[in-house]
Amino acid sequence: MNSPMSATESSAPSAPTETLNTEERAGKPLRADAKRNRDKVLAAAREAFTENGASTSLEAIARRAGVGIGTLYRHFPTRQALLEAVYVDEVEQLARDAGELSAMEPWPALEAWLVRLGAYLVTKHALAGELLNYVDTNANVFAACRDLLYAAGEPLLERAKAAGEVRPDAELQDVVQMVGGIAKIQNSDPDAIARILAMALDGLRYKKA
Amino acid sequence: MNSPMSATESSAPSAPTETLNTEERAGKPLRADAKRNRDKVLAAAREAFTENGASTSLEAIARRAGVGIGTLYRHFPTRQALLEAVYVDEVEQLARDAGELSAMEPWPALEAWLVRLGAYLVTKHALAGELLNYVDTNANVFAACRDLLYAAGEPLLERAKAAGEVRPDAELQDVVQMVGGIAKIQNSDPDAIARILAMALDGLRYKKA
DNA sequence: CCTTGACACGGAGGGACCCTCCGCTACGCT
DNA sequence: AGCGTAGCGGAGGGTCCCTCCGTGTCAAGG
Secondary structure (H helix, E strand, C coil): CCCCCCCCCCCCCCCCCCCCCCCCCCCCCCCHHHHHHHHHHHHHHHHHHHHHCCCCCHHHHHHHHCCCHHHHHHHCCCHHHHHHHHHHHHHHHHHHHHHHHCCCCHHHHHHHHHHHHHHHHHHCHHHHHHHCCCCCCCCCCCHHHHHHHHHHHHHHHHHHHHCCCCCCCCCHHHHHHHHHHHHCCCCCCHHHHHHHHHHHHHHHHCCCC | CCCCCCCCCCCCCCCCCCCCCCCCCCCCCCCHHHHHHHHHHHHHHHHHHHHHCCCCCHHHHHHHHCCCHHHHHHHCCCHHHHHHHHHHHHHHHHHHHHHHHCCCCHHHHHHHHHHHHHHHHHHCHHHHHHHCCCCCCCCCCCHHHHHHHHHHHHHHHHHHHHCCCCCCCCCHHHHHHHHHHHHCCCCCCHHHHHHHHHHHHHHHHCCCC
16 A cells, blocks of 8 residues: 555545446436436546546546537536546545444554545545635535545544544544645655655654653 | 735745845846846736735736736746746745754754744645645756755754654655645645644654554 | 847737537437 | 427637747947
């Protein structure tokens, strides 16, 4: 895990491989053609974001998907919405990981989870930028996602605190943001990020004097 | 702007206040009108970057400065070049600060400097992005600046290591990048950044078991 | 003071994107 | 098979990037 992965599809929380489960929590069943187009856009977006980062032109994505730009915008009114749709599954997986790790000792579990989170975000600077920021527009599209992540990590952190392995004043929000900030560092050397992250995480265990 | 500090000029390393000293290390004496325009652009850019971040439209800057877009591009062929010209003075000041701090105890000195660096970068996400990244184009325009910073910090770090207050495996580059990464976190609450930075810096002092 | 070469100015213009709007297409229900 | 409407696509207006080149301005020598 020390090094941030390949360039393609695969990433930390083994992605769900398919895009079919999309739609989800919405009430409306989409019309056949609509669903087809939505999936085409999603697939094209996933590829494009992976290849060129979050700033890929939306028009390019539409072109790649073979749909009109208007269609893309109807399904995903903003770039953020599209990003979210592309990555929710993976973030959810990350949250689920937290549960499994609870078998380990408190600190190793927490550390492993945070490192995994970091490694994932390294491969998706795109996501990191949007997922973790408060500021910004009224409704943070990623809010739900983020809360999920927080809910998942909280137990791990609390457990480590209870075991006296992590300073009691550490807040999960701060920790997650820290990991995100470090993951977003632009550095051609993957090991450097791993070193930096490890060092910063040790700050969680530091005790005064 | 959403972040710490005032909105205007002032920032961590008391900025040199004026833009007159610009030009510098170049051989050619500029023509009178050229210098005048260069300064106008620089001033407008400083304001604009402060108000709207590094992504401010270059055309807007030219408009604000009351010069043609072509003029702006002749003096500063890239956005990076402009950023650098705007901020070199401040970064140099930051480097100079390191010297003064050496009067303090090793750890407090190092911590103070890094916190100051962080506070400064928070006000200039713009800068942080460009200054600290390796990746990217052939010639990093900021390379000189960055080296200056590293040269300034090195003694502080070494001293703290020698005093046994900082783990010996900490590298300055990593530390500076870490500070940069944390400073770039988007968060409406300035205190949060400070907390996170403090926690991460404690990682420097953590000693195994 | 005037000439004149070179330096510098400004903005038009082509390309890329963003996002909206609306006439047309084609689903799918009856 | 007919029809109401969800959904499609792309033209179009706006912004920005960056280049190129005709015109304006400086300053050194006559």
